[in-house]
Amino acid sequence: MVIVMAPDATPSHIEHLVDLVDSAGGEAYVTRGVSRTIIGLVGDVRRFETLDLRAMPGVSDVLRISAPYKLVSRENHHRRSVVTVRGVPIGGEHMTLIAGPCAVETPEQTLGAALMAKAAGAALLRGGAYKPRTSPYAFQGLGEAGLKILAEVRDETGLPIVTEVVDAGDVELVASYADMLQIGTRNMQNFALLQAAGEAGKPVLLKRGMSATIEEWLMAAEYIAQRGNLDIVLCERGIRTFEKATRNTLDIAAVPVAQKLSHLPVIVDPSHSGGKRDLVLPLSRAAIAAGADGVIVDVHPAPETALCDGPQALVGDDIQELADAVSSMSRLLGRTLATAPDIPAGAGVQTVGV
Incomplete structure (x- = not known):
């Protein structure tokens, strides 16, 4: 009730x-x-x-409410929600492009990726300072040093930050830098982390677990909502199936299904679902045509040297092609492309932990 x-x-x-x-x-x-x-x-x-x-x-x-997820259910919220991240809307009549490097490596690399993202029409900057990896020997991120780089790049470009938090104990620190907290696929059912993120006072981007049903995904969102935060954006990023031709299998049907069951905005990650640069554009088109409220993609100024997921990162003409597709398809569907806010120089500077 x-x-x-x-x-x-x-x-x-x-x-x-x-x-x-x-x-x-x-x-x-x-x-x-x-x-x-x-x-x-x-x-x-x-x-x-x-x-x-x-x-x-x-x-x-x-x-x-008959659904087990009471707060995020469409039953009690017939109009779909719009989540605003530092002035950038996600949902409703808007189409939102989020782009940036999978991992923050250096100030130069992050700024270069951010400028590429903004030129493509991105309104939000993605970038990982903490990277949960399958292998313990893979690059795990720069931690707080990466957060500081993101904050500096935000001041330079005006792009608000979306970044992942992987541990409940780090939520307060990450939230002091980030404009939106990301919960990754490996942590979708890390319930302590979900609750801590719900209490942080920042919008949350919740990626679907690689083996999660849609109901489990919405129940994870309910953990966040129950802690007082309804500013949640769902992200379909591909699920694990028997197919080996792609990194994951993009469940495009999850977009309209989740939108029917929940009032939360739903975006798609074509980079991590396809795992290959040449799949990002067609999967983005499919996501927009299916009614997704946005896409989140990897870009990198030098993908061949990237410390994380270089083969799926866009560069050069790929980015312009994506920008053209997002803009033209949004207009065809009667949606407005969200734009980055003007942020005064120095407004995003943080001194926490310095």
Whole structure:
């Protein structure tokens, strides 16, 4: 069961409802979105029904949700959500391109990739400072030094940062630099990390686990939402199948299915799903045509020397071709390409940990 608060609901209205639910032996989880607040109830529904919640001040509606993911379900939020990352919208009428290096290696490499991304129409910069790798001998990222590089590049280009966090203990540090936290495929069911990310006060990009069902993916999003954060973007990045011709198998049907089941925006990662540079453009076209709210791609100024996933990184004419496809297809579908905000020099500089 969920309580949908009215737009003019006050903090005292919310506090009163939480106390009321507690007195009935239940638990109340307050989740705040851009346009409204939702309170998820856990406990005996029959006892909640005796409280006459609809008559309480500040309450717009009370809904019984049949889906196991109460807060991210489309059942209680008929209009699809728009998540805003430092002024950049994802979802709704917008098509959002996110691009950058898979891993932050040097200031020069990161700035070069960011300039390539912005020239292609990207509104957000992706870049990994922490890299969970299959092999313990592979490049694991620069850690906080990489976060500092990303912050400097943000100041230079105006592109807000999307970066991965891999440990619950690092969430506060990463959130002090990042504009959006990414939960990668290997951590989709790291529940402590999901909860910590939900409490961080930053939008979250949640990638689908490589062997996860769509319901498991949405349940992972529910962990984040239950901690008070509905600013979640789902990312389909390919699932593990028997096929060896591609790195992963892009489940293009997951886009409309997830959008039907959940109000959250859904984007696609054609780089990690295909694993090859020549597959990124056709998979991007497929994602946009299927109704995805954006794509997130790898770019690198020198893919042949990349420390992580060079074979899938775009460079040169590939980037311009992607830019043309994203722009033209967005217009055909009646969507507007999101643009990066103007950020004053120095606005993104962080001194945490220095």
